[in-house]
Amino acid sequence: MAKSYANIARTKFDQNAEVDFLIIGAGASGGIIAKELATAGFRVVALEQGPYLSEKDFVHDEFKFMQQRAITNDYKRQPNTFRHSEKEEAKVQPAIIYGRLVGGGSVPFAANYWRLHEIDFIERSKLGPIAGTGFSDWPITYAELEPYYTKAEWDLGVSGAPGPFDSPRSRPYPLPPLPIKSSGVLAERAARKLGWHAQPAPMAILSKPYRGRSACAHCGFCSYFGCEMEAKSSTLTTVIREAEKTGRCEIRPNSYVRQIEVNKAGLVTGVTYFDENRKERFQAAKAVVLSANGAETPKLLLMSKSSKFPHGLANSSGKVGKYLMFNGHANAGAVFEQQLNEFKSVAVSRIIHDFYNCDPKRGFYGGGGLDTRFVQYPLGFAIRGLPPDAPRWGREYKRMLAEQYTRTLTVLCHTTSLAVESNNITLDPHVKDEWGLPAVRVTYTDHASDLKMMQFLQDRAKELLDAAGARKVWARPVGPQSFGFHLLGTCRMGNDPKESVIDKDHRTHDVPNLFISDGSSMVTSGRGQPTCTIQALAYRASDRIVQLAKSGEIKSAL
Amino acid sequence: MGSKTISRRRFFIESCAGVSSAWLLSNVLDIPFAQEHAHQAALSPTPTKLEFLSPEQAAEIEAIAAQIIPTDETPGAREARVIYFIDRALATFASDDRPAVMKGLDDLQSRVRKRFKNSGKFSELKSKQQIEVLKSIEKGSFFELIRTMTVCGMFADPSYGGNYNEIGWKMVGFSDDFAFEPPFGFYDQESEAK
């Protein structure tokens, strides 16, 4: 429990001294890299723009965490703009969401923790090119990443059991699946009828006590909330504490990096950031690891222009910010005769991967997974949780709210997004944030195949709900997305420096002492739930970086 | 801020108009809030006082809220003290919405006066007449705003001033517990029993 960590002496380095590694963003990836590098003996500073919170801050308050966005990015202080295509003028509107605190998205995430499959890494060679896209193979295979998937699952604590479509694993899950919910039982029943397979959902939440942390108490406040039990395996609750215990890692919160600095030789020397009083400071480092997520990482590179790097740092390929992938999301809803009480316990207990692979017979590219859940707290439910044809006020509205809150179920469909160059992150030319830095501008239109895949899976979702015996099933029309939880692909990994931003060691092609590891590294989107892969990559990147450093390949640029 | 400022109100309205799939929605609702304020009032033993609205305005808004979530066999918006939530919202975080609310109330008054040839007070109409009036404005932004505020006042944590005695939560069958044990619902219980 928290007590054992409360009293650890926090390391604070002299801010004028050079550290070995500076990590930008103490999120899902940055937290892991901090621990791995500090454990390997290096002096590490992680600069995080958000606050350093702890379990006592994670109260059950829908209004505060969902409506006021207490731990996710705040659109008033850091607005984004959105447009569907380059031809449009981007409008100020919420277009991305991420955890903005020490621990990043691993704190508010729902903790669905899917590995990619072997096919995800080599799909382009299996299927051939797709015109108008940057569809590519990864420069690494599933087999190369597998040890790091295992490491992530064991180091952080993941509950689950392998399913029939999973790729091979070298070790079982460290913890058994969490208890099945009504949504899971219905998924199993319906899948059996349809000849599909419902498997236990892999969740980064403890089903049993693990390494001094307590098991999940099923309070139901996971998605958007931090876990007050330490049962959700966020980096805040796990690796970040271990990093600090080495005495070689300082986590510096409320530190918003605005520029990565380089010298005449084109090497990184450190970063300039705003401290909590908005005072500009410089922190020197021998090498920098950028882990600020798929939106903020490209933003920072694009802002870090210099005479040597006129188009932004590490951007000789022009691919920084390009190939943004959100994953596709569709859903279908239903009401059942009896109470499910989905507000209790973790979000998901069963998933369905029968449609994971691309099937040429469908006539379009794509694959995906389904899960059954109903993550709605009462306020959100009353605003938009009833079927679309329900009244919006009055006696009948009230009656339906009362009857259906505990009886509603949705099937969420998580699908592929193709890498399309015109889907991207750029700097908004007009809108600035509270610090005077340019707003993230998102340009995004789902590829035609992505939309077809969402539609295909939404149709399966309706079948599933019918087969489960729902009293009423509905679905809102599938359409182009304008909002992303998954921020992927914007500094993609590859062997060709003209086509990618980082190499397979996560080192930028252009700057030998600048590394990037986070959602931006992904080459394809997978079928949703990217964080398991993002974190496996972070473990692998750390290993590669340690090896390079130990072989003397990373020298101080000063 | 930069050359464009963000309209809080726009988020508020857009979130209700519904932009993307349901599970994305709740996080684009923009309601920053003066919490401390709310906490104080919620803890205060004396009857809550209006801070922004006049009693007449409050009566009109409360009458609308009471049609949105009516009192029938079970308590509704009135008993959940939604009006105090709304008043505090207008006094604090939603001050940008004051002009819209005031204009909405004025329009409502002229509409009522014209239709029923009375003083124009919505709250003095019979329930049937109120419903008729609301049906004529239910597509507009004023109604949408009051609906959103009513729902927030009904279901946000009681410490914000509404949802008195957890009336809203009890109504839908939600409970905020530190821990639950399986079985959680009917179907998992049923399958466990087999």
Ligand SMILES: Cc1cc2nc3c(=O)[nH]c(=O)nc-3n(C[C@H](O)[C@H](O)[C@H](O)COP(=O)(O)OP(=O)(O)OC[C@H]3O[C@@H](n4cnc5c(N)ncnc54)[C@H](O)[C@@H]3O)c2cc1C
């Ligand atoms: C509500 C919600 C539910 C989700 N559920 C799931 C799920 O069930 N399964 C799943 O796989 N994924 C889920 N996700 C997505 C998941 O959170 C992300 O995929 C994951 O956190 C990305 O990891 P990352 O390391 O790329 O970035 P992040 O975890 O976002 O970390 C980046 C960190 O860098 C910080 N930062 C950014 N810019 C700067 C700067 N300039 N200076 C200093 N610090 C900076 C950020 O504040 C942040 O802490 C969910 C996300 C949300 C918001």
